[in-house]
Amino acid sequence: MMRNHSIDDDEYDYAEFILDIAVQDPASWLMDVPKILRFIHESLSDCTTSKHLKLFSVLCTLANEFPRELLISILTDLPTLDSTTLDIWKATLSLPMNSEKSLQELQNVLQDKRVCSFFEVNTVDLSTVHLAMMRPKDQILVDLCDPERLQVCLRLQSLPMLWLVLRALTMLSERPKMVSSEVRERSMLLFKDLMESVVWWRKGAMKTTVRRALIPLFFRMSDEAESVAKASAVVLLACTMFLKWKQLEHLAQNEDTTRITEYLLKQKSSRVDGYLQQSLLYLEDAQANLRQKAIKFIGLAVYHAGIQSEEKLNELIQALQPVTEDVDTSVCVLAAQTILRLRRRIKRPIPLWVQLAELFCWPCIARAYGSV
Template identity: 75%
Template sequence: MEQRPPSRPRVAWEEDESSQESSSLVEPIEVCEVEPLQPDAIWLPVYEEEEEAVDFIEAYVRNLERDEVQKMKFLSNVVTVCTTAQEKGLLEGLDIFCCRNKLAENIQALLEEKPVDYLCTDVWQEALLATAALSNVETALEGEMLSLVAACISRVFFLLRNEDLDTQITVMILENLDIMLKSLLISSLGSSVWEKFQSILEMLLYFTTSSSIVVQANATERIWKLVGFLHSCFCEEPFGKYIQPSQRTAIVLRTLEMMRNYSMYDDEYGYAEFILDIAIQDPASWLMDVPNILRFIHESLSNCTTAEHLKLFSVLCILANEFPRELLISILTDLPTLDSTTLDIWKATLSLPMNSEEILQELQNVLRDKRVCSFFEVNTVDLSTVHLAMMRPKDQALVELCDPERLQVCLRLQSLPMLSLALRALTMLSERPKMGRKLLVLLPDVMNTLLYDNRHITEKALTVFENVIGYLEKTEASPIALALAERLLPLFNNESSEVQERSILLFKDLMECVVWWKKGEMKKTVRRALIPLLFRMSDETESVAKASAVVLLACTMFLKWKQLEHLAQNEDITRIREYLLKQKSRRVDEYLQQSLPYLEDAQANLRQEAVKFIGLAVYHAGIQSEEKLNELIQALQLVTKDVDSSLCVLAAQTILCLRSRIKRPIPLWVQLAELFCWPCIARAYGSV
């Protein structure tokens, strides 16, 4: 005899989805043993009420030749008999009748006799209703019912893959599926309800990972409705503990994920919010899988709306309140260590006002945790004091924190959260001259943090440099100034206007720190700063533009270029541009390369300055290299599609003139090209 399948039909979902589309999700079932078949069911209490329906069912199961009308009538009569028995209290013996006539097996056979993509929707809908009605039968049918339910769910969701399915039919099928699933749970609201729910949930969760978005959404919605239904039935007590932990986590993650796909005005969004509220009310049951939930929050924060951002951080807040230790450890060890979103989560966690004291106390324990220290390959002593960076800066705490050797270990960790703590400590210490001077040995490590290109880290590092440089003598500051000035140049074009302004002003301080015998080395860096400063003089942020003008003037004085100094004093951008382009060709080539990235700047006025600069550079330098001209044309072509129409025209005019140089390499033709093309370009650039 065949073995009975498990009560939770897992094996059907072990194969990949593509192999399931042409086969059933369930195995054959064993028919229960019953008494010898009687000639009829006259003994059945419901027989007197539904004699014709009972007789038809018995005749149907004996006759192997059945047409479509008989199949529909069979399903309809199953609904009639089971419904009447339920309504009039005539359920006695109905389980024996159903088992003898293999009703669950016959319904399942009707579902599976057609391919999964066959649009036999009338039969399938009636089969769903028959399954729902059959759910009222006693537990003798429990195993058979779960197998039948698996077949129903499978057929419905594979049917939903069909894009031609009528919307009204889809709604009806899903409504009947909901009725069937709720009926199965209502019939066993006792101790077995959770086992049945877990089995149904496992079936539905399989389809939440379908390649079809429609299937994913509808499977998730079925889960939401069942959870909401059980919540209404067990509103007096948290029921999450009765569901398997992995299933709870899966429901929460799918809910958060689906919230990204709906507007807050959609019904589906309302369902999702309701389920999330259930989880938040009982976090110990629903949100206990901190690493998985945290990873999902991390993945979602990079591309979500403001409303979704707030919802995700509300979940983060619950995690911090309920599982502070697990959350901190998970941020440090489970999330990408050098990712900006990880740092955002870390900062948000440590700054939550409702539980900040508890979090900060837990932070001290976490930094001594063997798992964390092992992850970073350091000993517990190295991390033991850095938590003080989050405390109020009392004298005793600062003295304990001022340990350059331990801070250096933290600065060298490949982790933005740990760097944030270390730099916060250095910021506090650098505000006190005596302690700030002790940090000189750490400045090379602080400089290396600029490579991570993270605004939060960069701003803290700039603060440390601004404070410490002011305490040092020139001979102490000069070596770090030479190295740091080179690192600051990329920051002039940082996305953050605050970083731009601070790095530009710090560059001026560094020029003043260099001892006289090292000024030759510094001049090379200062010359490379001229073009970024010139472009930033046109920045839309007034403070950045003003700082650029001030520092450009300081650069001209440092280089002792008197004529350029005079132009910088007057902030004459047009003539400064011309002055730079009339220098040696080697310098013009370098300036030209520096200008190219500004063609893609977020600010339209800087893109315009770049187009003007390139046109004038070719004009003044007399560039004839076809390879070089083609390179510039290719760069300018991107600007011809700019949203600013005037900029498109300017770029097109410049390209036309560059192409004329390629077509007319002979000096005479060059002169003609300049005669007819360049004057108009020159006027556009303000050079004539």
């Protein structure tokens, strides 16, 4: 009755009444966890948003009364590559019952023989993934950092499991010594898997996420780690196919970075502004070649987008100013030259000494002479 869109108000009220009784006495009504869970899954896929809260109240009751059975059933009884399954999984792990007891339950479930047999892995492979739900303390991150196990888990055909691994990678990537090529590469490939598994009715929301991923992937095509650069190119191509941008797909296939830049900067102004803001983040990247790429991208963005706003130009100049003291001489020279070009677009005349100072980048020259 909950799934039936054609029922009248009286019938729907009766369905809600039955659900309320079930929630009040779960031991009598909700013992068949897999069956109830499949009902929730089917109903969430079919019913309107207004009915979701009622269904999630049933899910909350199941999580409190039968946490182990519920977690196992989500992993083994529901479609594994389905976004509704992922919604149920995330909702379950974010409920108020998500305490140390529930985390212990999650650990037990991930070592359950039925679950391991279902995914065709051993208990050791899944033994640490539950740590992704805990606070990222140093010891937890040390225990979680096992590349071989994470690689095994990344191959699992299950959105709930991939979501846990993604959380783990996010936690690890926030450690200064773990912004490694392996973490970057695996994160990109995981994003590709998630993108390609999204169901049709979620594609609209996913397109926004994919568009935001274009600039990071494009920049990482110049990563100093060859494996990361290669993975970036592969995932960027997958994004163009997902978006159905044929021209960009062709350019991505050929890895034509110059024309990719031009393509991205010839889109509507709102997108270009977003790309420009993303590029600013790479001015602080650890790799000098990526800092250089960010500076060049900013200069090209101003030119292709025809940015004339004094406020916007000053904002970009301010962002580039610290880079004129970069440890890499080529980076600070490029930043100084770009600042000079941006200032020329501003109507006010620039004093000659300022032009000369920025053109020759005095801080860089001073450092160069000091090191001789």
